[in-house]
Amino acid sequence: MSECIVITSGKGGVGKTTTSANLGVSLARLGHRVVVMDADIGLRNLDVIMGLENRIVYDLVHVIEGECRLKQALIRDKRLDNLYLLPAAQTRDKNCVTPDQMRDLVAQLKEEFDYVLVDCPAGIEQGFRNSVAGADRAIIVTTPEVSAIRDADRIIGLVEAAELPEPTLVINRFRQKMVDRGDMLDKADILEILAIPLVGIVPDHEEIIVSANRGIPVAYDDESVVGEAYRRVARRLTGEPEVPFIAEQPTGFWSNIKRWMGMSPARGAV
Amino acid sequence: MHQIIRRIFGTQGSKNDAKSRLKLLLVHDAVDLTPAEMEAMKAEVIEVMSKYIALDRGEVEFKLERNEGEIALVSNVPVRRVTARAG
Ligand SMILES: Nc1ncnc2c1ncn2[C@@H]1O[C@H](COP(=O)(O)OP(=O)(O)OP(=O)(O)O)[C@@H](O)[C@H]1O
Ligand SMILES: [Mg+2]
Numbered sequence: 126m127s128e129c130i131v132i133t134s135g136k137g138g139v140g141k142t143t144t145s146a147n148l149g150v151s152l153a154r155l156g157h158r159v160v161v162m163d164a165d166i167g168l169r170n171l172d173v174i175m176g177l178e179n180r181i182v183y184d185l186v187h188v189i190e191g192e193c194r195l196k197q198a199l200i201r202d203k204r205l206d207n208l209y210l211l212p213a214a215q216t217r218d219k220n221c222v223t224p225d226q227m228r229d230l231v232a233q234l235k236e237e238f239d240y241v242l243v244d245c246p247a248g249i250e251q252g253f254r255n256s257v258a259g260a261d262r263a264i265i266v267t268t269p270e271v272s273a274i275r276d277a278d279r280i281i282g283l284v285e286a287a288e289l290p291e292p293t294l295v296i297n298r299f300r301q302k303m304v305d306r307g308d309m310l311d312k313a314d315i316l317e318i319l320a321i322p323l324v325g326i327v328p329d330h331e332e333i334i335v336s337a338n339r340g341i342p343v344a345y346d347d348e349s350v351v352g353e354a355y356r357r358v359a360r361r362l363t364g365e366p367e368v369p370f371i372a373e374q375p376t377g378f379w380s381n382i383k384r385w386m387g388m389s390p391a392r393g394a395v
Numbered sequence: 396m397h398q399i400i401r402r403i404f405g406t407q408g409s410k411n412d413a414k415s416r417l418k419l420l421l422v423h424d425a426v427d428l429t430p431a432e433m434e435a436m437k438a439e440v441i442e443v444m445s446k447y448i449a450l451d452r453g454e455v456e457f458k459l460e461r462n463e464g465e466i467a468l469v470s471n472v473p474v475r476r477v478t479a480r481a482g
């Protein structure tokens with residue numbers, strides 16, 4: 126049975142596109158047939174993050190407007206032959222597509238793929254409504270910051286209003302060292318506030334920038350911690366909900382002392 | 396001593412500010428009530444209550460709280476003494 130998952134956040138720049146690309150790669154590496162759709166019409170990025178920008182001929186708007194067939198617009202990944210990208214149009218705007226058209230498009234994609242991932246644009250307007258239109262469920266991406274969490278809360282309400290099931294959460298740009306010294310909201314703080322199930326914690330890491338420079342998502346790299354964080358999100362989504370979270374085990378000197386003194390609960394692989 | 400331990404272990408880091416600000420922000424977002432409207436409501440409620448009980452106006456607390464998604468208006472009204480009521 127295929128499923129469409131929208132990756133959204135409200136606030137811009139928190140990691141929706143990075144998450145879409147890496148989750149796409151991770152799900153494909155598990156053997157699923159996956160398409161990642163860039164719904165950020167006018168500001169496409171997913172092609173660049175996946176290193177496929179030179180192969181674009183047609184885009185999502187061409188398909189919707191009947192200028193090409195769906196198959197012509199789908200771009201196969203360089204490394205995985207079960208991973209495809211449906212790019213956004215760069216020179217149009219979000220209002221040239223309607224939620225009904227998106228719903229139809231997603232329905233067509235679901236005939237071919239196990240997972241349709243939709244990279245939602247920032248904001249709560251037309252681009253958001255289009256992105257959730259065909260979705261079966263939503264993943265909310267946030268960072269451990271006040272503004273991002275506030276917007277995530279707003280988006281959770283809008284996802285519920287769109288009659289999707291309870292969304293799940295990915296906490297991106299997590300820094301254990303800052304958490305250890307009390308300068309970053311921890312997993313428990315964020316979950317207490319947003320009160321939705323967690324499916325991933327992704328560390329803040331320079332590997333993301335290197336991989337964006339190269340156009341090779343980190344999830345390909347078996348040595349990468351960030352890549353591993355994304356691969357675990359994919360496993361949690363596909364029937365292994367108990368996979369432990371990485372980047373959670375405090376490693377610093379003080380946190381070891383703290384744990385030893387019983388001041389902070391040992392948060393191991395749970 | 397306790398203070399020093401807290402400082403060393405960073406339990407007073409900026410994350411506590413983040414958390415308390417967020418909680419306040421989210422309840423205000425959810426009920427769509429500005430701080431000024433809250434103040435106005437508080438003043439009116441105090442006005443009504445003071446018809447029946449003697450209270451320290453300055454001490455009255457009024458806040459929106461959120462727990463696991465549920466929002467409640469929590470108020471703490473220190474009463475000095477009950478005024479003599481007719482009947
Ligand atoms: N885990 C991370 N570690 C370090 N940098 C990151 C991480 N995640 C994202 N970034 C950086 O943050 C920036 C924004 O990421 P991304 O484009 O994925 O966000 P977005 O939510 O899709 O943004 P937009 O709202 O503009 O579409 C990028 O420069 C990316 O390299
Ligand atoms: Mg993006």
